[in-house]
Amino acid sequence: MKKLAVDSKENDDLSNHRHNELTHVTQRLRRVLSKEVDVSVGHQQFLADIILEGKALLDVSRVSIWLFDNAANPTRLINYANTDWDGLISSPLPELQVTDYPIYFRTIVSGETISARNALTDSRTSEFKDGYLKPQQIAALLDTAIFQNGLAIGVVCCEGRFHPRDWLSWEVVAAELIADCCSRRLLVHELWQMQQQLTEMAFQDVLTGLKNRRYLMDYAKSEMSRHQRADRPLSLLMIDLDRFKKINDKYGHDGGDEVLKRFSDCCTNLVRAEDCVCRLGGEEFIILLPETEVASAMNVAQRLREEAAALKVAYEGQEISFTVSIGVAEVNLNMPFSKSLKAADQAVYQAKAAGRDQIKLAL
CATH class of the missing domain: 3.30.450.40 (GAF domain)
Incomplete structure (x- = not known):
């Protein structure tokens, strides 16, 4: 016993x-895991x-x-x-x-x-x-x-x-x-x-993979604040594909989508890594150019206009050609970004009124 x-x-x-x-052991591991x-x-x-x-x-x-x-x-x-x-x-x-x-x-x-x-x-x-x-x-x-x-x-x-x-x-x-x-x-x-x-999906255009309007508005706000503090210029391009409805009518929406994707690639290949390319909606695009004077932005717009005019989009055995109208504006850092967007939009309208495949500077 x-x-x-x-x-x-x-x-x-x-x-x-x-x-x-x-x-x-349990206490030590729980403490680690709580960090x-x-x-x-x-x-x-x-x-x-x-x-x-x-x-x-x-x-x-x-x-x-x-x-x-x-x-x-x-x-x-x-x-x-x-x-x-x-x-x-x-x-x-x-x-x-x-x-x-x-x-x-x-x-x-x-x-x-x-x-x-x-x-x-x-x-x-x-x-x-x-x-x-x-x-x-x-x-x-x-x-x-x-x-x-x-x-x-x-x-x-x-x-x-x-x-x-x-x-x-x-x-x-x-x-x-x-x-x-x-x-x-x-x-x-x-x-x-x-x-x-x-989050990426919320800020990304599904068709082109570019950033969307929602991202642009947030990004522009932060860039405007940064450029204002540093007293540096900020410019933007608004691009509209000419007669895009006719492309959709002739080749269907799939053909139009192929044009939008190829043009998106053209934009991203042409600009710098720090530039922001967005699809605003439909056939409208925005390129925000940090640290860029409006004269340099006009040069970028000219190269983009020429690239677009030379681009041949292959689709179902055919080649689709198109041109773009571009409005260029210097972002007013003391006003809401929407004001600069509106100015660029009016410049695009002037470019189309002048015969399309044109670049106009916002006044």
Whole structure:
């Protein structure tokens, strides 16, 4: 009876020790995960605090994050974060092919945590002995899947070098908690990417890929403020395709769309990287020219008019030709941008009244 009591006490002590260890690990990881991080940077940057904490908690040689190229049908694991890396990592990132390590891939995809005492002899990791394990002198591996929406999207790899190691139950749970922390951080990153795409779509013309009127008005406001502070000139071109309705009537809207796309390419190829090309709507375009005197803007307009007149748009075995009328205006930095737009629009009207394929300066 006395021995049973002693054994029971030892088991209780061991259970309490494991509970305390796990509580300690959980608290540390929760604290790390609560920190605000910039998920617009690379994986190495926004996952670094988690994997460094994991390395310290588990007392391992290295912790790395590998993500599948396709969670539904994985063919590769790609290493996106690693405690050995310092700063930004240049491409190409290290990869593992499923065809080289089929047992390991199958195990991770199934969601099974691999706690290999000896990675060279464990059936789930021995495939690495002639490649990944040998030069790194990795002896013990604790690898666990990162899940999202019920699928394994990658793996947290915890490596112990030189000597085999028996992984304690709390260490296995800790590795799984680290994987869950990575999953949450990766989800935030994915949501950020989706938000960026939606924002881009909101400011982008679907047909041409140019910025739209909504973007132009916001951008112009900030540029006007910047140019006013620096006392620098800001000019704009308003471009209207001549007789565009006739193009649509003759070639259909698909033919008209092809003209708009080709002209958009013409604009972006002609201007500088810092210039802003927007589709205002229909066949109307705006080019905002920062740090540009109106005389230089007239030169840009002339080159664009000539390029447009020389452009032959191939469509269903035919060539569509067109011209443009352009109004040029210096942006009045002391008035709402709409005033400068109206002045350029009136100049376009004058160009059309003068016979089209013309450039007029707003007065």
